[in-house]
Amino acid sequence: MKLDIILTAQEVYPQKVKGKTVIVIDVLRATSVMTTALANGAHQIIPVLYPEEAFALQKKIGKENVILGGERNAIPIEGFDFGNSPFSYPPEIIKDKTLIITTTNGTRAIINSRSASQLLIGSFLNDQAIIEAVKKQEEVVIVASGSNNLFTLEDSLCAGKIAHQLQGLVDTDLSDAAIAMAHLYEQNKNNLHALASQGQHFKRLKKLGATKDLEYCFQSNITKVIPTYTHEGTLVCL
Template sequence: MKIRVIPYAAAVHPQEIAGKTTIIIDVLRATSVIITALKNGADKIIPALTVEEALETSKKLTPGTFLLCGERDTIKIEGFDLGNSPLEFRQSKVAGKTLIMTTSNGTQALNASRVAAKVYLGAFLNAKAVAEKVKQEKEVVLVCSGTAGRFSLDDGLCAAMIMEELSKSIPLRPDDLGLALAKIWQSENGNLQKLLKDSFHLNYLLQKGFAGDVDYCLQKNSTSVVPVFSGSEIILS
């Protein structure tokens, strides 16, 4: 299988993913949140690029059937029901609900992926399960969402973990970024605590008081839930 890794959302060019199978990765925290929400019974997630778009979408839905979710600079958007902390997305809150969600990086990557043939969402939580979904493909593009237009190592290492899961059943031909990330992963046997010690976004979340979220998002293979994005909404695949 040919593997291409995109370093951050702003670096996605439509022609590179048009017609291809992609996995969007935003470990801290959008894809971890979406996986958790669907696991806990949310009906679907509608991503929105902006707060205005989220509010606009909410006007078309019946009150009580949806929740407005999202963050800017890690903090819950004012007036919204939920932020971007996976620990908030409990069954009692989200079961049966439509979640309208806007986040700083993850929803940008989703928006850029509309031209892809299939768009799955991956994180450490479901790395093995998402690898299983795509293992018949000839080519997969792993889109690391990154942080504010920059490469984020947590997303890159999740790409490496998905590659490792894939490589257990099929030979891979990764591009140079894929090769580099696999090398880093192997250098510490996938020990995330060691590998992410000095990384920017993780430390930023710790500073902001989100240590619980970080611990949660770095759990590996805790679920077999794999979200899929249809171009307008995200549901269980």
């Protein structure tokens, strides 16, 4: 398997992802929220770039079965139903609903990766299911979305974990970035939360009071659900 890691959403270009299996990761918190919402029974998720698109789409689909979620710079968006905490999307809220979501980094990474042959949404929450799903692919690209066009520790460590574990399962040919992040994960795996907690985005969320989210999003393998991007621009269970 050829395995690359792209270290920010901004560096995703069609030629890097076209025709490949792509895993988009935004641990804090977009892809953790998406995975949680589908695991809790959401009918589908529609990622959009701008709040205006979300409002227009809600109008088109009808308010009844639609929930608007997301953030800008970790702050909920005015007029939206919920922000970007996974705890805002329990089954009693999200079951059978369409979640329209826009976030600063994760949704951009997904939309930039649309030319992939298969586009999967990953996080620590579904890491083992992701590994199982991609292990027979020939070319895999993991997008560590980062925050505001910057590298983040939590996304790179999650990408490194997947790369490192794939190395143990199949023959791999890793890019320099994948080698670096697989090492970084492996050498810090017993200390992952402590290392990630030094990150700028992590510290900002902590300051905003998202302590529960910061624990939740680092849990490994709590669901087998993998959101996958469809030709219709929606995310559904793989």
